[in-house]
Amino acid sequence: MAAEAVTAASLCNFSGSNVGSSTRPPLRCFLLSPSTSLRRHHLHQQRSLTSSFVGAQRLTPSKSTSHFQKRNLSVFAMAATEDSKRGVPLKDYRNIGIMAHIDAGKTTTTERVLFYTGRNYKIGEVHEGTATMDWMEQEQERGITITSAATTTFWNKHRINIIDTPGHVDFTLEVERALRVLDGAICLFDSVAGVEPQSETVWRQADKYGVPRICFVNKMDRLGANFFRTRDMIVTNLGAKPLVLQLPIGAEEVFKGVIDIVRMKAIVWSGEELGAKFSYEDIPSDLQELSEEYRALMFDTIVDLDDEVMEAYLEGVEPDEETVKRLIRKGTIGGSFVPVLCGSAFKNKGVQPLLDAVVDYLPSPLDVPPMVGTDPDHPEIEIERVASDDEPFSGLAFKIMNDPFVGSLTFVRIYAGKLAAGSYVLNSNKGKKERIGRLLEMHANSREDVKVALAGDIVALAGLKDTVTGETLCDPEKPIVLERMDFPDPVIKVAIEPKTKADVDKMANGLIKLAQEDPSFHFSRDEEINQTVIEGMGELHLEIIVDRLKREFKVEANVGAPQVNYRESISRVAEVKYVHKKQSGGQGQFADITVRFEPLEAGSGYEFKSEIKGGAVPREYIPGVVKGLEESMSNGVLAGYPVVDVRAVLTDGSYHDVDSSVLAFQLAARGAFREGVRKAAPKILEPIMRVEVVTPEEHLGDVIGDLNSRRGQINSFGDKPGGLKVVDSLVPLAEMFQYVSTLRGMTKGRASYTMQLAKFDVVPQHIQNQLSAAKEEAVTA
Numbered sequence: 001m002a003a004e005a006v007t008a009a010s011l012c013n014f015s016g017s018n019v020g021s022s023t024r025p026p027l028r029c030f031l032l033s034p035s036t037s038l039r040r041h042h043l044h045q046q047r048s049l050t051s052s053f054v055g056a057q058r059l060t061p062s063k064s065t066s067h068f069q070k071r072n073l074s075v076f077a078m079a080a081t082e083d084s085k086r087g088v089p090l091k092d093y094r095n096i097g098i099m100a101h102i103d104a105g106k107t108t109t110t111e112r113v114l115f116y117t118g119r120n121y122k123i124g125e126v127h128e129g130t131a132t133m134d135w136m137e138q139e140q141e142r143g144i145t146i147t148s149a150a151t152t153t154f155w156n157k158h159r160i161n162i163i164d165t166p167g168h169v170d171f172t173l174e175v176e177r178a179l180r181v182l183d184g185a186i187c188l189f190d191s192v193a194g195v196e197p198q199s200e201t202v203w204r205q206a207d208k209y210g211v212p213r214i215c216f217v218n219k220m221d222r223l224g225a226n227f228f229r230t231r232d233m234i235v236t237n238l239g240a241k242p243l244v245l246q247l248p249i250g251a252e253e254v255f256k257g258v259i260d261i262v263r264m265k266a267i268v269w270s271g272e273e274l275g276a277k278f279s280y281e282d283i284p285s286d287l288q289e290l291s292e293e294y295r296a297l298m299f300d301t302i303v304d305l306d307d308e309v310m311e312a313y314l315e316g317v318e319p320d321e322e323t324v325k326r327l328i329r330k331g332t333i334g335g336s337f338v339p340v341l342c343g344s345a346f347k348n349k350g351v352q353p354l355l356d357a358v359v360d361y362l363p364s365p366l367d368v369p370p371m372v373g374t375d376p377d378h379p380e381i382e383i384e385r386v387a388s389d390d391e392p393f394s395g396l397a398f399k400i401m402n403d404p405f406v407g408s409l410t411f412v413r414i415y416a417g418k419l420a421a422g423s424y425v426l427n428s429n430k431g432k433k434e435r436i437g438r439l440l441e442m443h444a445n446s447r448e449d450v451k452v453a454l455a456g457d458i459v460a461l462a463g464l465k466d467t468v469t470g471e472t473l474c475d476p477e478k479p480i481v482l483e484r485m486d487f488p489d490p491v492i493k494v495a496i497e498p499k500t501k502a503d504v505d506k507m508a509n510g511l512i513k514l515a516q517e518d519p520s521f522h523f524s525r526d527e528e529i530n531q532t533v534i535e536g537m538g539e540l541h542l543e544i545i546v547d548r549l550k551r552e553f554k555v556e557a558n559v560g561a562p563q564v565n566y567r568e569s570i571s572r573v574a575e576v577k578y579v580h581k582k583q584s585g586g587q588g589q590f591a592d593i594t595v596r597f598e599p600l601e602a603g604s605g606y607e608f609k610s611e612i613k614g615g616a617v618p619r620e621y622i623p624g625v626v627k628g629l630e631e632s633m634s635n636g637v638l639a640g641y642p643v644v645d646v647r648a649v650l651t652d653g654s655y656h657d658v659d660s661s662v663l664a665f666q667l668a669a670r671g672a673f674r675e676g677v678r679k680a681a682p683k684i685l686e687p688i689m690r691v692e693v694v695t696p697e698e699h700l701g702d703v704i705g706d707l708n709s710r711r712g713q714i715n716s717f718g719d720k721p722g723g724l725k726v727v728d729s730l731v732p733l734a735e736m737f738q739y740v741s742t743l744r745g746m747t748k749g750r751a752s753y754t755m756q757l758a759k760f761d762v763v764p765q766h767i768q769n770q771l772s773a774a775k776e777e778a779v780t781a
């Protein structure tokens, strides 16, 4: 199977020197970004805004909520009072993720973290395909991490929950999901490749969710490793402010360890095998001056965060280690800067200090703003949940996985309160109760049944029936809907058919399960062409779905050619009067409506509004109009694609005392839609992808020529270390199928690309004609 990106390793066959990048720290004295409190206030507001926006869109749960509340109150209360003694105080929790570009070493680093925290008994190497985090078969075969598995581990009496996040662009939704439930993150970079395109995407996503980060410059042992260049790229490519807390001792094959700028000590590893010992030593004399410069720079940066410390510092008193750590922690959590560390996960150097930094600098659930949700029955009312065991139970389901042993597992981040096995909770999005069968704490290669989970925990629940990703589970007595995630609509689809008739039910069952796990995956039955269609975020995404059908659900399927998810919309306002009349024999049908169709901003979807006055269309018939219009919206007039960004306003109409009915108005609405949309200058829209290609300079001409031939629009060019060029472009998705093979062929496998949805735009007229003709052909066939 073709992966959509070529590995970073294959790009970087240049020899490493520090060309163009100074080891010296940049000039001191720079302005800090907005103060901690300001930023947190902003973040808080941002979360609140999102939640009220989402709340307004959400369907209100049915009345059964309150009935259910009464019935199950006692069960919940009983279960929650069971033994729930907290082993680790909440302030010592770290819920973190590891984010990176593909192949930067996320899986290896996670594996090492699990080894050094003592939970991983037998370590797996990624290249041998046995890494324990990659527990799905095809991940092992492909050597890429697709799903986020949550793993609990312990370091220095701190409980660290790690959520593994995927690096591949087709799985950005997984990254978003993980970011939602994290309190902090490690951002990994390959010290040879520096900041790569996918890291930029993930970095922006982390900005969106206000996730504090520390950076780990990995692979310092590789040929071409360059710590300082990566630090510079954190400034130029990510617009972030790095705070260098470690300097490498050597690089490439003579990489020995790191200098700890906080303690002013060298940390040197005795070997490179798993479990190699390290010792604190004096800083090598050739690095003494540089270390002092970076220490001074660190002081300059952190003292700004505390007036008293600043005053003392200006008078020549350096803050002590405890104060330094406190201020680094404050600045990291407040987003003033990002600590930068380095090492080689593969060669077992730098992992323990990285774990110390997670504990020292990343936030606990108490350090981030309280979770804000809404009242299920009154979405306009906001409710806050402080991270505490004493608050009502509130948790968010962020991942569903099919486990071969336990069945379906729902991963939940508990924001507040306690959750007991055997208790009942409320799924407040659906207004349905769920019984908690088993509560499992997940480790990389083992799972532990626990009786009670507490605020801050990430646990897997077995036995839930109705809950899907993104939904809230809460105390039935104190219902809350936490923010829902926005899931992008799929951009690509393929027809799929089981190879044997006997597999029809099995396939349907598999598709239902997979769609529950992954909200960016949709499937539907197209009765017109008698086919099942699956939709997703990219070719690889759908290939993996088909692969999982085969492996997990034992369904062999034939798959059609991928197709783009086009949309239809209108360009101008048009009003139409439509009369539906049938009055020959028996009961007649009569409905008369006037509807105005108005174009809306991109991304607005579809809206209906009634401006009927004086009962021109009686109230009981309006649902008929709504239904008729809604049905038509899924089938545009040009080529049958869903219609978006349109408001339909019912402005006038008339009815007949005997012959009018809901059905007659429904049929009139369909007619009004057909005529009205035709008058409103309909258009077909296509997904346009932002495509970023990184290529050696000698292939730049070919890459650009090829993008142009794909209707691409080149936005900008840039330089990357090692004579690489970056081309930033917008290309219609329809032109990007199998791009990976073309790019490989054209550049001898030395270029890579990333791609994500940028916008929907109007297709050229000749393509519109082709799509309309194809639709007509399919209907007449």
Ligand SMILES: Nc1nc2c(ncn2[C@@H]2O[C@H](COP(=O)(O)OP(=O)(O)OP(=O)(O)O)[C@@H](O)[C@H]2O)c(=O)[nH]1
Pocket: 100, 101, 102, 103, 104, 105, 106, 107, 108, 109, 126, 127, 143, 144, 145, 146, 166, 167, 168, 218, 219, 220, 221, 222, 343, 344, 345, 346, 347
């Ligand atoms: N030389 C060197 N190689 C490393 C290091 N860390 C990881 N690698 C190698 O880099 C390759 C990719 O590492 P992974 O850990 O799979 O990277 P990943 O970021 O999890 O990749 P995806 O799962 O595809 O996102 C593997 O062959 C690793 O052995 C390192 O510190 N030094």
